[in-house]
Amino acid sequence: MIAKHNKERAAKGALSLALLIAGSISAFIFFFLLYFSLPILSSGLIGEFLTRGWDPDRGVLGILPMIVGTVYIAGLAVIWVTPIGIGLAAFIQLFAPKPLGRILRWTVEFMTGIPTVVYGFAALFFLVPAMRRIFNYGTGLSVLTASVMLALLVLPTVTLIAQDGLATVPSNQVLAAFSLGASRMETFLHVVLPGAWRGLISAVVLGVGRAVGDTLIALMLAGNAVALPDSLLDSARTLTAHIALVSAADYESLSFKAIFVCGLVLFIFAGSNIVFLRLVEKLKK
């Protein structure tokens, strides 16, 4: 009895320690970003920083094009992936014959393990030339190309979480709908979807987080132009790609210091996502 009690205390201690380490690392990153962002935050130029373009040679260090590039690329990716991801989740959960559903689920799970760079390379060889041919415009490296590939990258996250959300609808409710003469589609629309909407929102929000946080796809496929894109076929740069490009080239300049604010913006966005998810969780109860 005492040994069991000690084991429980040890397990509780180990979990608390893990929580403390994870929390400390997050807090450390936040304060690290905040500290290095202070020169810009305290200069009174934060407004300009967030609303101007990027031209370090002329001393202009605004990140507006990168914020817009991130919103365009991640936003479009989420627009593509939401209906496809939820549709695929619904197909696996409710419509597909069980063996096919299992195979699709394994495939989607497998997709989560494919390195991002592989998606990027595949797109460079297939999607970029295709976009160039279809639209006969530019290099093919564009907001549209990056958003399509980013949607594919985020698809497994949205699909798996959406399917888990759909699975939370009690099976007796589904059976009740079937027994009253509802078809599979009617059961999905009238019973499953209303019962699972919170889980589906969680899936989309996590998909947004994944899309905004991804670096490589935008870096490889968006063209990285530091300008506000006029159309979906224009090149653009995301905040994450900007951080990667500037930090790879330069360690000392003011531009390097400016990218900490980009990091802070992303960190605050990720934090907001978590808060939003917690609110949705509360609604579930």
Add this chain to the structure above:
Amino acid sequence: MAEDNIKMAIKDLDVYYYERLVLKKVNMVFRNRELTAIVGPSGCGKSTLLMALTRLLDTVPHARVEGSVELRSNDQGWLNVFRLGETDLPSLRRRVGLIFQHPNVLNTSIFKNVAFPLRLLGLSRQEIDSNVRAALIDVFLWDEVRDRLDSPASELSGGQQQRLCLARTLVLQPEILLLDEPTSFLDEDLAGKIENLLIRLKEERTVVVVSHYNDQVLRLSDRVYRLAGNQQESN
């Protein structure tokens, strides 16, 4: 099928979960304007049988059926339930209504629960209102819920939910009514009223009741089938 008043005929029905035989060689007939009782100990497969008759076992992973279930169709003669395609199943389930042992109200209001199958049929608001009201009166629930039709159905007591589920199936006016322990959540008085309702219902349709109350079975039924183990014992 020789007898004119047979509505459904089950022939050599086997049900398997994985490779385990849970129902073996079930042979039954359900007649028009008769109340048939199916009795047997817990776990002998009574509920599974009802699910098989409405093809709801299709939704249960690793469940498999063999044999045949024939449903009399006025214009098409006999219809083999197991040969119906996916698109024919809603129509089958409207003709053969199943009320589960445990009330499974939809996660919506009292009114919308009963209105749900009617909305699927595309009835007008007026038709829906009058049908919902009639069904709730039939199951003796109207007086208890008339002032709170928009309240969540999940807030009703177990007995009220059971009657709500009965009303929800009755609005479809199924030709065959399959009821799995229809009075298990009800007190004696309400159980008596529901029994009377079943007697009234059998005057115009086929009623099949799974029950473990022997006195109820004797009181109500025109025909009794007994399942024991996984096999039909006698009738």
